[in-house]
Amino acid sequence: MDFHDSPSEAAFRADAKAFLDAHAPEKLGDYWSDDQSQEEVFAQHRAFQQTLAAHGFGAITWPEAFGGRGLGPIEQIIWNEELARRGLSGSLFTVGIGMAGPTIIAHGTDEQKQRYLAPLLSADEIxxxxxxxxxxxxxxxxxxxxxxxxxxxxxxxxxxxxxxxxxxxxxxxxxxxxxxxxxxxxxxxxxxxxxxxxxxxxxxxxxxxxxxxxxxxxxxxxxxxxxxxxxxxxAGWGITQTTLMHERMAMGGIEGMLSFDDLREFVLAHGGRIDGVLRDEMARLYGWLKSLQLLNARVVTKLGRGEMPTAESSVMKLAIARIMTKAADVALRAAGPEALARRGYWQNQFLFSPAWHIAGGTDEIQKNVAAERVLGLPRDADPSRELPFEDLQRQ
Ligand SMILES: Cc1cc2nc3c(=O)[nH]c(=O)nc-3n(C[C@H](O)[C@H](O)[C@H](O)COP(=O)(O)OP(=O)(O)OC[C@H]3O[C@@H](n4cnc5c(N)ncnc54)[C@H](O)[C@@H]3O)c2cc1C
Incomplete structure (x- = not known):
């Protein structure tokens, strides 16, 4: 496993950092928080996306001919890491730029590319x-x-x-x-x-x-x-696979979703409730996060060798769901009854946490993938694969 950027990756990371130092906002609003109106948050996200697009950082993996940077999945991961370091993850335009755009580029006609890609990249169309x-x-x-x-x-x-x-x-x-x-x-x-x-x-x-x-x-x-x-x-099923493959990439890694430092600060700010159980849970969470980072390094190494991660992505998705759920649980246990008094980031995360186990493929489906590809267990029989769809509906 290689933990270091190659020279070209290091050069891209330096470019990304320099660009973000010069152009990134301090903070991007949270669409789901009460701190700002949703219109304001939308306008902030759109303005940032337009700055990115104008400087060739709007879509890292799109070809340059369509306004992208023409780079690969490793550079996308590097870009995600640099955004996360500044707390700028969580674009509102992920479906367009991360999923619809790459699908149109791969399978669309010239007219479709001409009509849809530019307003999609500038977030003028959602x-x-x-x-x-x-x-x-x-x-x-x-x-x-x-x-x-x-x-x-x-x-x-x-x-x-x-x-x-x-x-x-x-x-x-x-x-x-x-x-x-x-x-x-x-x-x-x-x-x-x-x-x-x-x-x-x-x-x-x-x-x-x-x-x-x-x-x-x-x-x-x-x-x-x-x-x-x-x-x-x-031919839609094959094209759907293109979208779903890009969805996994667009969802990004844990670094854009959870900052352990922010969690620790939150817990320390509610220091009166720190007991042995909470300390134990924080330590366990830290261990899970470190393990996930190692798995991530393995995925990046594989991508660097031109191989596609399969089971690793499923295990990472399972781990992310578990870590996000545990982190929200720890934060709310630290806050105690005060957590009920207002709606903030961790309250939202706590209420949203069941969704992590479902979105982008449920835990059970990820376990099926791991069982088949890591453990070599047989695939579930699915007799419905061979029958005409209209006959399935009659059954
Ligand atoms: C936050 C979030 C955002 C989403 N956004 C979108 C979106 O924008 N567009 C969109 O189209 N969809 C979206 N989804 C839907 C998401 O893709 C589905 O919820 C997901 O694929 C699961 O499908 P389902 O809800 O129909 O559950 P089902 O497939 O009905 O599953 C029900 C239960 O059965 C289990 N199960 C099913 N099959 C198996 C099996 N073979 N082996 C073992 N257990 C099994 C599942 O794990 C689950 O526990 C979103 C979901 C969430 C939570």
């Missing part, structure tokens, strides 16, 4: 991901939203759920079933969707944080021009 459905999350290929061809359009009917940010998004990446007569992975097509199209209803869901991060999105005879289809009809 994107959401319309994949999960009430009956299709872990088994995403079981999705039932239908798109039926009608002249130059597709007519979409169905429902999505957990669509983060759909209530403030201009566009969505949508997968829908276009052929139910073939097995479930084969009859899916990938579309871009203008969220202002008639027939789309976005219903925010209120979470226990009191916020509405997610939405239900309903489609009633929504007409999507064929020009907004990405890739071939029926």
């Amino acid at each position: 994107w959401c991901q319309l994949f999960s459905e009430p009956g299709a999350g872990s088994d995403l290929a079981g999705l039932a939203t239908r798109a039926v061809r009608d002249d130059d359009d597709w007519v979409v009917n169905g429902q999505k759920i957990w669509s983060s940010g759909a209530h403030y998004s201009d566009f969505g990446i949508l997968i829908a079933r276009t052929d139910p007569s073939v097995p479930k992975h084969q009859g899916i097509t990938y579309f871009l969707l203008d969220m202002k199209t008639p027939g789309i209803e976005v219903r925010p869901t209120i979470e226990m944080t009191g916020d509405s991060h997610f939405n239900e999105v309903f489609f009633s005879d929504v007409r999507v021009p064929d020009a907004m289809r990405i890739g071939e009809v029926g």
Whole structure:
């Protein structure tokens, strides 16, 4: 395992640091906190993204021809680390820049790239991901939203759920079933969707944080021009894999989510409650964090050799969920009843922590991947893979 930057990585890190020293704001507002209005936070994030885009730091892995920096996943990790060091992680534009953009670049037509990439990079147009459905999350290929061809359009009917940010998004990446007569992975097509199209209803869901991060999105005879289809009809599952691969990268590492120093300061500020149990939990958390950093170094080393991490990403995702949950728990135990009196960062983290175990693939699914790829255990049998989708629905 190599813990050091190569000369070219060190040069990129130095460029990134110099740029951020010169141009980064002190702080970026938290969309989910009560300290500022959501409009103000949005404007701050957009202004920062526009500064990044203007200096070629808006999308590290996009090709230079589309305004990116043309670098690889290691430089993306370095960039994420430098943002995290300054407390500037948590962009509101991750779905667009980290997921929709790379998918359009990989599979879109020249016209689609021309139309969508520039406003996406400048955050003038915001994107959401319309994949999960009430009956299709872990088994995403079981999705039932239908798109039926009608002249130059597709007519979409169905429902999505957990669509983060759909209530403030201009566009969505949508997968829908276009052929139910073939097995479930084969009859899916990938579309871009203008969220202002008639027939789309976005219903925010209120979470226990009191916020509405997610939405239900309903489609009633929504007409999507064929020009907004990405890739071939029926080839959507493969294109979805491109999006999901970039999603894992866009989610970033633990450093952007948790600062152990901030947690320690918070706990020390509530010093009256520090006892043996809390000390033990802090020490355990520190150990987990250090182990995760070692795993991260292994992933970076693999990427540096041109290999793709697979099971490591699943184990990292499991560890991140566990660490975030434990950190919020420790913070609230240190704060005691005072934690109930106001809404702050750790209160939000505590209420949000179940989501870490679900978003981007549940704990159980990550364990399945680790069981298959690390332990070599057999894959779960899935007879539904071979049957026409319409026959599954009848069962
Ligand atoms: C914070 C957050 C943001 C999200 N944002 C988006 C978004 O923007 N767009 C979007 O499309 N989706 C989004 N999602 C949805 C997310 O991708 C799904 O919630 C996730 O894939 C799980 O699917 P599900 O909720 O349908 O659970 P299910 O798949 O129904 O799972 C229910 C339970 O069964 C278990 N289970 C399922 N299959 C297996 C198996 N084979 N083996 C063992 N256990 C299994 C699961 O682990 C889970 O405990 C978001 C979710 C969260 C929490």
